[in-house]
Structure formats: structure tokens, C-alpha cells
Amino acid sequence: MMTARPTGHYALKPDGLYLQFDRLFYAPIEDVWYHLTNPTAMQAWVGTYTGSPATGGVRFKMTFEEGDEWQNVSILECAPPHRFLADSGPGPNGLRVFCHLVEGGGMTTLTFGQRLQNPADAATMGPGWDFYLDRLAAARAGHELPVWEQYYPAFAPHYRELSVPDAARH
Template identity: 75%
Template structure:
């Protein structure tokens, strides 16, 4: 059983400020990509989608959120098994996420990022992404899923205290 801890940090990209996370898998890149992107495998840790990503868009639903409605998601970049970027413009706030996978030495590193509307959003989004990414690790390894109560509100102070890059200050 892994001990949950907040792991996000800020990174500044040309299109804005992101909260970025890394996870390490003792598995080949194709196996991690499958757990991350296959609609059936995704059900174990976050949700699912319908449609074909090759068309540039899918309908996605998070299974573990209240009112988990279907959302239209645009696939902005998809290069299996190394990277994808997606945009959802529905709901209270638009969301852009990316995943980048690198394999080496029998392990695969996942770098995941979620664009923030403002640095203040990290206090609510950070605990959620730590939770979902730890669910991804648990699903891939066949381990017991973490409990939401371990992440929120416990991780909020960590994310409130993150240093915002000077270039991102407005």
C-alpha cells in the first residue's frame, strides 16, 4: 500500500500555468498507455469515453465525480504511446490536460499536466489530480484504490503554499 502525498508542482507553458505531476510505473510504455487511454481500462480509475479519438473528439465522463455528466472533449494531440493533449470546454471551467510518457530501464514515467485558470485553483485541483493519478497507479498494479478522504482537504495547504513562477504572476 502506498502512502499518499501531494506531488504536484507548477510549470509554465506557452499557453499558461499548469499543475504538473509525475508517476513511475514498472511496466512497458504500451501497457501504461493502455491503462491511461483504453475506455474500458480507464473505468477502473477515472471514467470512460465513447467515440473514436482519431476523429479529434470524444465524449468523456468521470465516474467518481458528483453529477458525472458526459462532456465533449477535443483531442488536440495524440501520438501513441508517448503523448496526448485534450481540451474540455464544458462545465464551470474549461480544462486542458496533457500526458507525456517516456520509457527507460524497464520503467515508464508519466508526466501529467492540467492547465489552471489561476494559481488559486491549485488548492482544489491538486488534491483531485493526486487522487486520480494514484488511482491510475493502483489500477495498473491491481492494488486497492485510495480513499478520497486521504487527499481532500488534507492536501489543500500544500497546494496553497506552492511557489508560483514569477512569469505567471499577473
């Protein structure tokens, strides 16, 4: 079993401040894309969805969140197997996430990000995404899945102490 560590960092994009994560997989890009986008494969690490992504919207539910409800998700961009951008939840306080995949040298790099409404949110969002992305890696490899208690509150100080890029300060 691997030792969990916080990996998120800030990235400033034209539409706001993102908490961003990178993971490297020794696998073809199509395989990693499958685990990110197939509703059955997703169940092993994050959740599932119903509906057809081709319509531009699905309903998504996280499997491991207590009392989590089905959320409407708008798919803003989808370019298999390289990237997607999606919004979840109501209005301006909803969640925006993206995935970018790049393959080279027999490896695929996943860059995942979530836009933050407030940098203080990173103290809870960061440990959560480290947890889910490590679950993705473990599920793909057939390894034991990590447990939440390894991530929170242990990772919160890392995310509280991240420096916000100057251009993102209000």
C-alpha cells in the same frame, strides 16, 4: 496500501501555467498508455469515453465525481504511446490536460498536467489529480484503491503554498 502524499508542482508552458505531476511505473510504455487511453481500462481509475479518438473528439465522463456529466473533449494532439493533449468543457474556461510518457530502463515515466485559469484552483485540482493518478497506479498493480478522504482537504495546504513562477504572475 501506500501512504498518499501531494506531488504536484507548477510548470510554466507557452500556453499558460500548469499543475504538473509525475508518476513512475515499472512497465512498458504501451501498457501505461493503454491504461490512460482505453475506455474500459480507464473505468478502474478515472472514467470512460465514447466515440472514436481518431475523429479528434470524444465524450468523456468521470466515474467518481458526483453528478458529473458527459463532457465533449477535443483531442488537440495524440502521438501514441508518447503524448496527448486535450481540451474538455466549453470555451476559454474549459480544461486543458496533457500526458507525456517516456520509457527507459524498464520503467515508464508519466508526466500529467492540467492548465490552471487561476493558481488558487490548485488547492482543489491538486488533491484531485493526486487521487486519480494514485488510483491509476493502484488499479494497474491490482492494489486496493485509495479513498478520497486521504487527499482532501489534507493536501489543500500543500497546493495553496506552492510558489507561482514569477513569469506567470499577473
